[in-house]
Amino acid sequence: MSTHAESKPWTVPALADAKREGRRLVMLTAYDNSFARVADANGIDLILIGDSLGMVVQGHDSTLPVTVDDIAYHTRAVARGLNRALLIADLPFQSDATPERALDASIQLLQAGAEMVKLEGAGHKLEVIRFLVERDIPVCAHLGLTPQSVLKFGGYKVQGRDEAAAARLRADAKAVAEAGAQLLVLECVPTSLATAITADLSIPTIGIGAGPGCDGQVLVLHDFLGIDTGHRKPKFVKDFLAEGGSIAGAVRAYAQAVRDGSFPDAEHSYA
Numbered sequence: 001m002s003t004h005a006e007s008k009p010w011t012v013p014a015l016a017d018a019k020r021e022g023r024r025l026v027m028l029t030a031y032d033n034s035f036a037r038v039a040d041a042n043g044i045d046l047i048l049i050g051d052s053l054g055m056v057v058q059g060h061d062s063t064l065p066v067t068v069d070d071i072a073y074h075t076r077a078v079a080r081g082l083n084r085a086l087l088i089a090d091l092p093f094q095s096d097a098t099p100e101r102a103l104d105a106s107i108q109l110l111q112a113g114a115e116m117v118k119l120e121g122a123g124h125k126l127e128v129i130r131f132l133v134e135r136d137i138p139v140c141a142h143l144g145l146t147p148q149s150v151l152k153f154g155g156y157k158v159q160g161r162d163e164a165a166a167a168r169l170r171a172d173a174k175a176v177a178e179a180g181a182q183l184l185v186l187e188c189v190p191t192s193l194a195t196a197i198t199a200d201l202s203i204p205t206i207g208i209g210a211g212p213g214c215d216g217q218v219l220v221l222h223d224f225l226g227i228d229t230g231h232r233k234p235k236f237v238k239d240f241l242a243e244g245g246s247i248a249g250a251v252r253a254y255a256q257a258v259r260d261g262s263f264p265d266a267e268h269s270y271a
């Protein structure tokens with residue numbers, strides 16, 4: 001089957017087309033120009049400058065110390081390496097606490113080369129999403145295990161396990177889409193819940209520890225290359241370097257496995 005990989009650069013409106021046409025989206029984090037070039041040339045659709053950079057690049061225990069300037073620095077480096085992938089940048093901790101702060105941060109990130117910003121949560125963030133979207137800033141929402149809420153959660157734990165939490169997440173997912181988000185990352189939620197949320201929405205869902213029922217998948221670059229970052233390795237992580245034999249080969253193996261539905265399997269998902 002022909003994929004977007006062989007054709008034109010990704011755009012934000014093309015995300016909904018992909019969902020409608022049943023084409024799975026392959027997303028990877030990147031933080032520098034060289035890795036971004038390899039990812040872009042080997043079939044990655046969406047590149048995320050994640051605030052995970054606080055943990056895998058800067059050596060922190062959480063994403064909380066990451067600043068907008070940090071994300072903008074890495075966004076500039078990555079943007080110069082892309083021809084085809086859509087570039088999404090994280091709004092780091094509390095940079096989206098108010099609509100005005102989120103707008104300032106998003107302007108900085110779009111001017112650095114991002115084409116969409118990602119923010120965590122629903123609740124008061126719905127107003128932030130609406131405010132940004134009304135100002136032509138495309139938004140990716142992020143629900144489930146939202147790492148910026150690690151202090152509230154008391155650790156990095158699977159979310160939506162009981163009935164009430166699952167119902168809340170399902171309602172939040174509908175609410176972020178109604179507020180105007182055009183993509184939704186679901187992190188560490190049971191497969192059945194992520195599958196139900198994916199069926200509820202017309203925007204694509206991207207899973208990480210959310211099972212095979214999402215419209216696409218994302219992994220953190222260092223996890224996908226089997227690099228020891230000093231943090232606990234979550235269940236959903238798979239080392240594609242072992243399979244691919246080279247970094248370019250790992251990217252191709254990951255992209256192929258996401259597109260053909262063989263990753264993630266039950267071993268890399270939560271029941």
Ligand code: KIV
Binds near residue numbers: 048049142208218220
């Ligand atoms: O910061 C990040 O890399 C992320 C992904 C794990 C989705 O948010």
